[in-house]
Amino acid sequence: MILLLGGTSDIGVELTRRLCAGQHVVVCARRPENIGDFPGAASVSTLAFDATDLHTHRNVIDEAERLAGEKTTTAILAFGVLGDQHRAETDETHAAHIATVDYTAQISMLTVLADHMDHGHIVAFSSIAGWRPRRANYVYGSTKAGLDAFCQGLADRLHGTGLGLYLARPGFVIGSMTEGMTPAIMSVRPHDVAEAVADRIRANQPGTFWIPKKLALLAAVMKLVPRPIWRHMPR
Template sequence: MSILLLGATSDIGTEIVKLIGEGEQVVLAARDPEKIPELPGTTHTLAFEATDLDSHRALVEEAERLAGPIDTAIVAFGILGDQERAETDEHHAAEIALVDYVAQISMLTVLADHMSSGRIVAFSSIAGWRPRRANYVYGSTKAGLDAFCQGLADRLHGTDLELYIARPGFVIGSMTEGMSPAVMSVRPEQVARAVVERFGRPGTFWIPPGLLVLATIMNLVPRPIWRHMPR
């Protein structure tokens, strides 16, 4: 059995592999394979362009050819994008949507169709719970992805294939470098540990768990106030 990490330069994805990859066959897929860090396990690397949707199924098949049947698939690729640029540049707005939503549901569909057992890890975000003026393009992709994952989880319920949908808060990492941390911020290693500790109980979970309280309050904020909320 093997582990497939899609987005092998992801802070969170690599931290998960550090926790579960020792002694395992691990396939690391990234746009720039030369930037993939050294990770535990017997590793194989593949070039992966998330926006090339036609390549998704072939990549999963190649991963299995290299390392054997996939037991754990971690879908960790994505971009934050530039909100200010996306407000006037329709191509950039579409790029964010393509990477963070369309490519995600494409790969998740391939994995759910290809794998008969094991587990798939997907990443939603507090940003998608109630998208804000300050990051509504990225937030909208996470809202859509979260909705897709809820339906996919229902479809897989009762099968031998488990879907884990992590909803972390603001993650302090390379993607958010230079940004001021938000309330209940977490680091990649905290998210990774929460994901691994969740194994055996598929479904949706907040990281940290107390974020659910904040999310509930967010829904009560009147829109005239909400539209001025920072990222």
């Protein structure tokens, strides 16, 4: 069974479509009525899901498996918010909301899944924004930095267990979340990210990987930029 957490995510939907042939799919979303179609899936069920309601995370997985009639073998954590950096600098409630959705809820669900699943694939999404957070988006960037660090440790914990963690580090993703924003260098689209992750899952190669691969070189250069210059870098 494929469990998609974040049913309106461009990347999550694209990835699920690449993996769903013959599979039972359960799509969890705040607005489950807005999900797309998944051609070739054995069945598709929907479930209301609020990532910030942390105490429901185990129940969501149990209910999803009841709907599908089988255990989860692939879990895709695709929920998240970009937030408004300018607002978050003075509105502590908004800053905390970004942190809750993009970090706290992620590590809660990852912990539940790692405890619940005994084999298969767990997919999480980091970002170039977390590699070295910038002045222009440090709230969102800090959550991705924290999530990335958590996933490094979780991946080591799961090594050799039959349950693999796939952590994608894409560059700027041109999609609904970034609509209206100017694309950055080495930008990708949701289908690019989905195809890269799907290829790793098909090859059974868990781990951390940049999308596109050449983004790793840019990331290495980013670490070398002096702080007085870095603080003026755009998003």
